[in-house]
Amino acid sequence: MTADAPALPVLTQGWSALSVLHGRIEAHLGHVLESEHGLSAREYALLDVLSRQHDGVGGHLQMRQVAHTLVLSQSATTRLVTRLEDRGLLSRYLCPTDRRGIYTDVTDAGAELLDAARPAHGTALRAALAEAARDASLAPLVRALQTPPAPVAVAA
Numbered sequence: 001m002t003a004d005a006p007a008l009p010v011l012t013q014g015w016s017a018l019s020v021l022h023g024r025i026e027a028h029l030g031h032v033l034e035s036e037h038g039l040s041a042r043e044y045a046l047l048d049v050l051s052r053q054h055d056g057v058g059g060h061l062q063m064r065q066v067a068h069t070l071v072l073s074q075s076a077t078t079r080l081v082t083r084l085e086d087r088g089l090l091s092r093y094l095c096p097t098d099r100r101g102i103y104t105d106v107t108d109a110g111a112e113l114l115d116a117a118r119p120a121h122g123t124a125l126r127a128a129l130a131e132a133a134r135d136a137s138l139a140p141l142v143r144a145l146q147t148p149p150a151p152v153a154v155a156a
Helices: 008-037 041-051 063-070 074-086 108-133 139-145
Strands: 090-094 102-106
Touching: 008 041, 008 108, 008 139, 041 063, 041 074, 041 090, 041 102, 041 108, 063 074, 063 102, 074 090, 102 108, 108 139
Parallel strands: none
Antiparallel strands: 090 102
16 A cells, blocks of 8 residues: 555545435435426436437437446436336437437426426435535535536546
């Protein structure tokens, strides 16, 4: 171990705290979004990611890119997309240049629901972070989250 490398117990504790923080935030977001808009936290995240696509070359995400972005397996992503497609919130289509690729777009109904849910998501996120900041073991992570990060690139 190098002198500047943190000891394994420190990394383990940090990872555990991050896992706890993520779980608490996701549970709170899921409860608020489900009760107010009929969306799970994952469904909201999927709609949000897909709503940020743009037209043009490289503007749409293939299903494997969506799975990578949401940190879900390919099968879990397919089930999630199917569930929202069945509700009329998403649509799928074949890539016009590579018929093996499948793209997913947010429908007008999905965009309306997402727009309606965004304020609740923001409020719930702020509330969950404020609650977590009161826990001494989570406060440093909350502060880190409140520092503007570099943009996250979507994997190709």
